[in-house]
Amino acid sequence: MTQITDSALKLSTERSQGHSPRLYLSIADKLAQNIAKGELNTGDRLPAERDLAQLYDVSRQTVREALIALEVSGLVEIKPGSGVYVLKSAALKSSILADDAPGPLEIMEARLLVEGDAAALAAERISNEELLKLKAYLNQMIALVAAQKTAEAEAFDGKFHQLIASATRNSALQSMVEWLWTLRESSEISRLFAEKIRRQVAGPNIQAHERIYQCLSRRDAAGARAAMQEHIAQVTEAYILLIAD
Structure with missing residues (x-):
């Protein structure tokens, strides 16, 4: 959990400095990096939505949109009523990161x-x-x-x-x-x-x-x-x- 916490602190700093056009994509990218580092392995369940929202100091809607970005990149599977599970370790798709549309x-x-x-x-x-x-x-x-x-x-x-x-x-x-x-x-x-x-x-x-x-x-x-x-x-x-x- 330490690496995720460090990522959250880094994200907070970047946000205050005006970086990242879409906050939910920044969170999705940070989570993808944590998966790639091996902190979360294939089959692992991601922390609950409310915990991620508290950790990154964002709304639950922002977390939901980040999870959608991870799923459409094929990195996680969202199982309704069960949670979000890691499918594979990979970087977030470049086309997803470049998506400048609102969530x-x-x-x-x-x-x-x-x-x-x-x-x-x-x-x-x-x-x-x-x-x-x-x-x-x-x-x-x-x-x-x-x-x-x-x-x-x-x-x-x-x-x-x-x-x-x-x-x-x-x-x-x-x-x-x-x-x-x-x-x-x-x-x-x-x-x-x-x-x-x-x-x-x-x-x-x-x-x-x-x-x-x-x-x-x-x-x-x-x-x-x-x-x-x-x-x-x-x-x-x-x-x-x-x-x-």
């Missing part, structure tokens, strides 16, 4: 705020033609999920959300939503972990999208906001459940 949980947190209000505004401004198009996207998702074509269903999921943003008639909001979805796909960490979520839950949550659509069709702004925020919160919870001790 996947940060992206979801931003989506919760932005897309909730976008849905509320869209409920007041969406046209009948856009509602028909939204319903068509929903029907496509239903058919593709039933056919177990989850990747294709996810594509219509993105179209569903971005059409809602377009229906706000607010170009700034639309750009923000598009940017968040672009981050989700362009970040290797977010994209690979989203694929893991997809395998676990077998595609988009149809019931959640139906609730959003129904609120929009009723022009229920408060309901649309709540339905969208509940949907994104559920996806975020799915992320956390895959990492939790």
Whole structure:
């Protein structure tokens, strides 16, 4: 544990000096170095999430994102309800370290705020033609999920959300939503972990999208906001459940 503690102290110094563009990647890199040094061996269980958060003086969300980075690099395996276990000793993938996008949980947190209000505004401004198009996207998702074509269903999921943003008639909001979805796909960490979520839950949550659509069709702004925020919160919870001790 001494080497891990030394790494934590070094990380704290680096952070105070303004180094490291993404804190969670710094923590992931330090843990990878500790594995490479042999302090943690193949099959060993990493310290609990809360202990790592206390050790590195960061939030548990930051630790969760660091563990996601380690898993998509193939260094650890996250076993829900059991813990995080070392798979092999190796350096963190250079492409992961170079990923300058916000962490996947940060992206979801931003989506919760932005897309909730976008849905509320869209409920007041969406046209009948856009509602028909939204319903068509929903029907496509239903058919593709039933056919177990989850990747294709996810594509219509993105179209569903971005059409809602377009229906706000607010170009700034639309750009923000598009940017968040672009981050989700362009970040290797977010994209690979989203694929893991997809395998676990077998595609988009149809019931959640139906609730959003129904609120929009009723022009229920408060309901649309709540339905969208509940949907994104559920996806975020799915992320956390895959990492939790």
